[in-house]
Amino acid sequence: MTTAVLFDNVSRHFGAVRAVDSVNLSIVEGEFFAMLGPSGSGKTTCLRLMAGFEQPTTGHIEIFGETAEGVPPYRRSVNTVFQDYALFSHLSILDNVAYGLMVKGIGREERRKAAEDALAMVKLPGYGARRPGQLSGGQRQRVALARALVNKPKVLLLDEPLGALDLKLREQMQEELKSLQKSLGITFVFVTHDQGEALSMADRIAVFNEGRIQQLGRPEEVYNQPKTRFVADFVGSSNVLSAKLCQRLGLKSSFASLRPESVAIAPAADGALSLSGIVAGRSFLGATNRIVVDVDGNRIAVASPAAQNVPAMGSPVTISFAARDLHPMEDA
Amino acid sequence: MTIVAESFVLPERRSTTGRLSDFFWRHPHVLLTVLLGPPLLWLGIVYLGSLFALLLQSFFSIDEFSGLINYEFTLATYRQLLSEANLDIILRTVSMAALVTLVSAFIAFPIAYYAARYARGKWKALFYLAVMLPLWSSYLVKVYAWKLILAKEGILTWLFEKLNLLWLLDAWLALPVVGGNSLSVSYTGTFIVFVYVWMPFMILPIQAALERVPANLIEASSDLGGTPAQTFRHVLFPLALPGIVAGSIFTFSLTLGDYIIPQIVGSSRLFIGQAVYAQQGTAGNIPLAAAFTVVPIVIMGAYLWMAKRMGAFDAL
Numbered sequence: 001m002t003t004a005v006l007f008d009n010v011s012r013h014f015g016a017v018r019a020v021d022s023v024n025l026s027i028v029e030g031e032f033f034a035m036l037g038p039s040g041s042g043k044t045t046c047l048r049l050m051a052g053f054e055q056p057t058t059g060h061i062e063i064f065g066e067t068a069e070g071v072p073p074y075r076r077s078v079n080t081v082f083q084d085y086a087l088f089s090h091l092s093i094l095d096n097v098a099y100g101l102m103v104k105g106i107g108r109e110e111r112r113k114a115a116e117d118a119l120a121m122v123k124l125p126g127y128g129a130r131r132p133g134q135l136s137g138g139q140r141q142r143v144a145l146a147r148a149l150v151n152k153p154k155v156l157l158l159d160e161p162l163g164a165l166d167l168k169l170r171e172q173m174q175e176e177l178k179s180l181q182k183s184l185g186i187t188f189v190f191v192t193h194d195q196g197e198a199l200s201m202a203d204r205i206a207v208f209n210e211g212r213i214q215q216l217g218r219p220e221e222v223y224n225q226p227k228t229r230f231v232a233d234f235v236g237s238s239n240v241l242s243a244k245l246c247q248r249l250g251l252k253s254s255f256a257s258l259r260p261e262s263v264a265i266a267p268a269a270d271g272a273l274s275l276s277g278i279v280a281g282r283s284f285l286g287a288t289n290r291i292v293v294d295v296d297g298n299r300i301a302v303a304s305p306a307a308q309n310v311p312a313m314g315s316p317v318t319i320s321f322a323a324r325d326l327h328p329m330e331d332a
Numbered sequence: 333m334t335i336v337a338e339s340f341v342l343p344e345r346r347s348t349t350g351r352l353s354d355f356f357w358r359h360p361h362v363l364l365t366v367l368l369g370p371p372l373l374w375l376g377i378v379y380l381g382s383l384f385a386l387l388l389q390s391f392f393s394i395d396e397f398s399g400l401i402n403y404e405f406t407l408a409t410y411r412q413l414l415s416e417a418n419l420d421i422i423l424r425t426v427s428m429a430a431l432v433t434l435v436s437a438f439i440a441f442p443i444a445y446y447a448a449r450y451a452r453g454k455w456k457a458l459f460y461l462a463v464m465l466p467l468w469s470s471y472l473v474k475v476y477a478w479k480l481i482l483a484k485e486g487i488l489t490w491l492f493e494k495l496n497l498l499w500l501l502d503a504w505l506a507l508p509v510v511g512g513n514s515l516s517v518s519y520t521g522t523f524i525v526f527v528y529v530w531m532p533f534m535i536l537p538i539q540a541a542l543e544r545v546p547a548n549l550i551e552a553s554s555d556l557g558g559t560p561a562q563t564f565r566h567v568l569f570p571l572a573l574p575g576i577v578a579g580s581i582f583t584f585s586l587t588l589g590d591y592i593i594p595q596i597v598g599s600s601r602l603f604i605g606q607a608v609y610a611q612q613g614t615a616g617n618i619p620l621a622a623a624f625t626v627v628p629i630v631i632m633g634a635y636l637w638m639a640k641r642m643g644a645f646d647a648l
Contacts, residue, residue: 051551051555052554052555053554053555074554074558078555079555082551084546084548086552088552088567099553099558100557103553103557103566104557148555
């Protein structure tokens with residue numbers, strides 16, 4: 001396995017702000033890698049460090065074994081799909097897509113053909129003569145993708161590329177991106193604040209907070225075994241059980257996470273753990289009902305199938321869950 | 333106490349302005365007419381009307397004996413305009429205007445670029461102050477100040493002398509056309525003052541155009557492999573072009589029409605503005621003065637048409 005991108009203790013400071021703080025990561029060639037986190041968590045700065053728009057304050061970056069520090073963006077075989085697409089408004093779609101080939105001095109006819117092929121690949125054949133202003137958001141997104149991919153980059157960077165699209169289009173693009181990545185075999189590095197997007201698309205996820213990687217692993221690991229309270233909360237809004245509750249349930253660690261869908265409103269069966277409380281809130285989410293149960297001041301969310309009866313507000317209930325669904329965490 | 337209003341419709345305001353607001357809200361086109369009417373009338377009648385009257389004058393001729401205007405349609409004045417002496421004036425003015433515009437654009441672009449891309453907070457305020465400050469003082473004072481600076485006894489000659497570069501200045505002044513007895517009586521002097529006086533009119537439109545160029549387009553070009561020079565040529569310049577054209581319209585047309593700068597600083601040869609001044613004043617030849625003013629209008633029209641053909645406004 002070749003390492004596509006390597007961060008060795010990389011920091012990027014802006015004055016007193018540590019946008020990226022001692023980050024170590026290694027992205028494998030051909031991997032779909034997601035950097036997930038809230039805004040200001042350092043994920044976009046990491047992407048910009050890979051693209052060459054930022055230089056690390058300290059630390060070392062390698063891309064396919066070559067040192068990246070001091071290499072300007074235009075000499076990196078890395079291309080970016082920008083958040084708001086950054087299409088050249090004064091150029092036609094074809095000239096936009098062919099731009100990278102044009103500045104590299106490839107002949108007019110050859111780059112026209114390559115650009116048309118790239119447009120066909122993103123399902124926009126025959127759109128070359130139009131202007132970016134005449135396209136919808138989803139179409140512009142595809143053009144931005146074609147414009148980057150036509151250069152056959154070693155790594156493709158995507159900065160929240162689906163953020164501006166509506167839900168239906170976003171789901172469709174997620175599938176297309178995923179299959180495109182599989183067929184091309186190019187390493188994709190994807191920045192997003194949408195945990196669902198990261199979970200469904202990525203081979204591995206790095207969860208960022210305050211400039212640091214909180215957890216790095218496969219989607220199932222990150223989702224089921226959050227290492228920190230932040231990850232538990234950010235990825236899928238887990239319940240975080242306080243030290244007191246952990247003690248009562250006989251756990252050694254001071255904190256534990258519990259997925260809402262692992263909890264049932266029912267008396268404990270054999271071997272299961274149970275707690276009792278009163279219903280403090282309920283909302284209808286379509287496939288499920290979200291019921292919040294107050295257990296001695298701890299609010300525990302339960303994802304209850306919509307078919308089940310919803311207990312009335314303020315009524316006493318017993319909640320139960322399997323001991324293996326309770327995941328101890330390192331810190332608060 | 334309830335926080336919900338008593339009725340759905342709030343009570344009418346009894347004042348005149350209150351009633352006026354209601355009226356204008358119901359009839360927005362009336363408000364538009366009231367706001368736009370006077371300036372449009374001014375523009376249509378006073379401004380364009382007088383310009384049209386001026387153009388009309390150029391098709392009349394002057395009676396050489398009585399000095400009175402002969403109100404009959406004729407092209408005689410234009411024939412006169414195209415005489416060798418007058419063509420000389422036109423050529424001189426147009427060359428000067430073109431050169432002033434070109435050099436202004438070259439000097440203005442980096443300043444505008446810095447202001448649009450990098451200057452923030454107080455540096456931006458300082459930039460605006462520095463660019464606008466010269467416009468606060470009288471134009472005449474500035475031109476006379478430049479006459480003193482450029483004079484043989486002036487500070488510039490002194491500076492060249494102190495730097496042991498007097499030979500350079502003398503060599504420049506010995507050149508034909510651009511040279512002269514001193515900078516203050518040479519075309520070089522006229523050129524320097526023109527560039528100085530019109531510079532803000534070039535910087536500000538370019539800065540406004542560059543301000544509108546999204547920063548990520550520069551990054552996108554770089555990301556796609558464009559070197560800084562390629563990014564400038566294929567992205568920055570085309571997007572800034574409307575601003576450069578707007579600025580050049582100012583510098584070009586202002587130079588074409590100016591009659592004070594070449595009179596105070598420069599050789600005694602006439603520019604279009606001076607010719608107009610002389611024809612309508614001392615010579616009393618209004619038709620020829622009018623014909624002279626048509627020249628800049630025609631040139632600017634042709635310039636804009638060419639700029640449009642070349643796609644200067646595509647990025648608007």
